[in-house]
Amino acid sequence: MAQDIFDKIKQNRGPIGQFAKGVHGYFTFPKLEGEIGNKMIFRGKECLVWSVNNYLGLANHPEVREADAKAAADWGMAYPMGSRMMTGQTSEHEALENELSDFMEMEDTILLNFGYQGMVSAIDALVDRNDVIVYDSESHACILDGMRLHVGKRLVFQHNDMESFDKQMERATKLADQTNGGILVITEGVFGMAGDQGRLKDIVEFRKSGKYDFRLFVDDAHGFGTVGEKGQGSGEEQGVHQEIDVLFGTFAKSMASIGAFICAKEHIVEYLRYNMRSQMFAKSLPMPLVVGARKRLELLRTNPDHKNNLWKIATALQEGLKEVGFDLGVTNSAVTPVFLKGNLAEATNMTFDLRENYNIFCSIVIYPVVPKDVIMLRLIPTAVHTLEDVQYTIDTFVKVKEKLDKGEYKAEELAAVEVDKK
Numbered sequence: 001m002a003q004d005i006f007d008k009i010k011q012n013r014g015p016i017g018q019f020a021k022g023v024h025g026y027f028t029f030p031k032l033e034g035e036i037g038n039k040m041i042f043r044g045k046e047c048l049v050w051s052v053n054n055y056l057g058l059a060n061h062p063e064v065r066e067a068d069a070k071a072a073a074d075w076g077m078a079y080p081m082g083s084r085m086m087t088g089q090t091s092e093h094e095a096l097e098n099e100l101s102d103f104m105e106m107e108d109t110i111l112l113n114f115g116y117q118g119m120v121s122a123i124d125a126l127v128d129r130n131d132v133i134v135y136d137s138e139s140h141a142c143i144l145d146g147m148r149l150h151v152g153k154r155l156v157f158q159h160n161d162m163e164s165f166d167k168q169m170e171r172a173t174k175l176a177d178q179t180n181g182g183i184l185v186i187t188e189g190v191f192g193m194a195g196d197q198g199r200l201k202d203i204v205e206f207r208k209s210g211k212y213d214f215r216l217f218v219d220d221a222h223g224f225g226t227v228g229e230k231g232q233g234s235g236e237e238q239g240v241h242q243e244i245d246v247l248f249g250t251f252a253k254s255m256a257s258i259g260a261f262i263c264a265k266e267h268i269v270e271y272l273r274y275n276m277r278s279q280m281f282a283k284s285l286p287m288p289l290v291v292g293a294r295k296r297l298e299l300l301r302t303n304p305d306h307k308n309n310l311w312k313i314a315t316a317l318q319e320g321l322k323e324v325g326f327d328l329g330v331t332n333s334a335v336t337p338v339f340l341k342g343n344l345a346e347a348t349n350m351t352f353d354l355r356e357n358y359n360i361f362c363s364i365v366i367y368p369v370v371p372k373d374v375i376m377l378r379l380i381p382t383a384v385h386t387l388e389d390v391q392y393t394i395d396t397f398v399k400v401k402e403k404l405d406k407g408e409y410k411a412e413e414l415a416a417v418e419v420d421k422k
Contacts, residue, residue: 015368027348027364035060036256038385042361048389050362050379055226055334056306057383058296059256071291080284084111085273088284096294097261103301104232106247106263110272111290113282115221115250115260120146121278122262123186125271126217126246127152130181132172136160136198138191140219152181159191160199169212182215189220189234190227193369193378195331197223201238208243217246225254225300226334231307251289255296259285309383310334313390317381320394326401336379338397339370342404347375349409350400358396 013020016028025031032049033041036059040049058064080088097109112118123146127133133147133154147154153175158164172183187198198218206212220233228236233249235241246264251257262272273279299306314334321328327339342350344366351364365376379393403409 023348027351030361032361038382038389040361042355045359047355047359047361048392050336050360050381050385050393052382053222053253053380054256054382054384055254055310055380056256056300057309058254058299058306060384061299063299064256064292064295067295068288068292071288075287075291077286077288079287082284083280083282084284085280090284090287090290092287092290092294093284096290096297099294099297100249100261101263103230103297104247104249104263105241106265108266108269109261109263110269110276110279111285112260112262112279113285114258115248115252116142116145117278117282118260118262118276119143119219119248120149121276122246122248122272123147123184123217124149124277125275127184128181130176130179132176132179132181132183133186134165134168134172134183134214135186136188136191138193139186139188140192140221143186143188143219147186152179160196162199162202165203166206169206169214172214173212183213184217185214186217186219189218189223190333190335192222192335193365193376194329194337195222195333195335196329197227197234197237197332200235200244201240204240204243215245216243217248218244219248221248221250221253221260222333222335224249226307226310231300251293251296254300255293257293257296258289259293306383310381313383313385313387314381316387316390317379317385317393320390321397324394324398326397334381336381337365338377338379340375340377340401340404341373342375342409343373345411346404346409349411350375350404351377353400353403353409354396358400360393360396 030042036052036054038049039046080090082088084093093111097111100109101107119142127150129151131152133150135143135154135156136159137156138159155168155172157168176183185203187203190197200218203216207214218235223233225231227234230236232241235244246262246268248260248262250260314336318328318336321338329337329339331337347364347366354360363378365378370376
């Protein structure tokens with residue numbers, strides 16, 4: 001007799017879902033309320049927040065709020081109706097794509113409704129069963145899900161390990177020769193957990209040397225707007241911006257909005273427009289999001305103070321944490337991971353202490369994202385944080401690390417939290 005699929009999910013709740021009853025509404029699905037900024041409301045009280053990807057502080061910028069409000073009043077959320085291929089094309093959508101192309105100094109751009117959805121669909125469109133994908137082991141979930149649709153071979157190289165990359169490219173080349181296919185290398189500009197940049201320059205050198213022939217697809221969600229002199233991202237920072245064949249960016253971080261884009265040569269973008277199923281069969285981005293994105297891009301392009309303020313805070317936070325002995329790994333972006341030693345129960349108790357007694361809200365990352373017995377607290381500095389916020393956080397982290405080292409967070413069970421389930 002076939003097993004009932006609902007009985008199966010009762011028995012196996014998933015690696016995170018198994019803890020849902022104890023953590024939902026606090027450690028998972030927490031409610032941060034109030035205006036997006038350095039301080040927000042968590043469970044009725046103000047907390048210093050380091051968990052919102054509002055890198056440039058544009059979420060509540062007065063010009064952005066004004067543009068969003070006017071666009072909503074002028075257009076509503078319904079217009080345009082239908083997919084862009086059918087009835088959802090507008091001059092505003094085209095203008096945003098052209099402005100992104102100009103800013104990124106790339107030939108053409110296609111807008112995406114959502115970054116995750118767009119990445120999955122772009123990978124599906126670009127490769128067929130004869131092609132081989134070679135990707136970094138710490139690639140984002142959207143990349144992994146995109147590769148699930150790929151019916152050809154896919155090979156993974158160890159994170160930012162060029163020796164491993166070389167070996168996998170050698171294998172990929174042999175496979176592609178057998179199938180008469182091509183090779184697509186996928187990596188990230190800035191890895192969102194550890195904060196290190198992908199080794200784009202080194203990867204490009206393999207191609208320049210003539211050793212391997214491949215196309216390079218870079219997910220620069222965390223790099224766009226934050227790194228590079230102009231804010232074009234990790235490729236600009238590493239001097240290989242024009243060597244990237246397909247460049248993905250999102251509005252969900254530096255732009256503080258919804259949507260994403262892909263820049264590439266004109267013929268590649270045209271191909272994607274007519275072959276990306278997620279865009280062909282999905283409603284066009286609503287007009288307020290498009291108009292709002294144009295205003296955000298204008299501020300990103302014309303006012304370097306936003307990025308300068310971000311890096312003033314990021315530098316002070318990272319240097320300050322290192323000075324008092326914290327391990328930040330190998331980050332070379334604004335993403336600031338703090339690595340500590342401890343188990344799941346210690347991680348939850350420490351996070352509870354930070355939130356309830358020190359009013360600091362930051363993300364907690366545990367196994368399997370990081371190795372067992374490692375706790376990673378991930379901080380996202382923004383342009384709207386202050387140096388006072390930085391100093392308070394450093395002082396607090398010193399205190400909680402002392403508690404952790406003394407065993408004060410040890411427990412047999414996770415921190416028990418009474419959460420309003422409404």
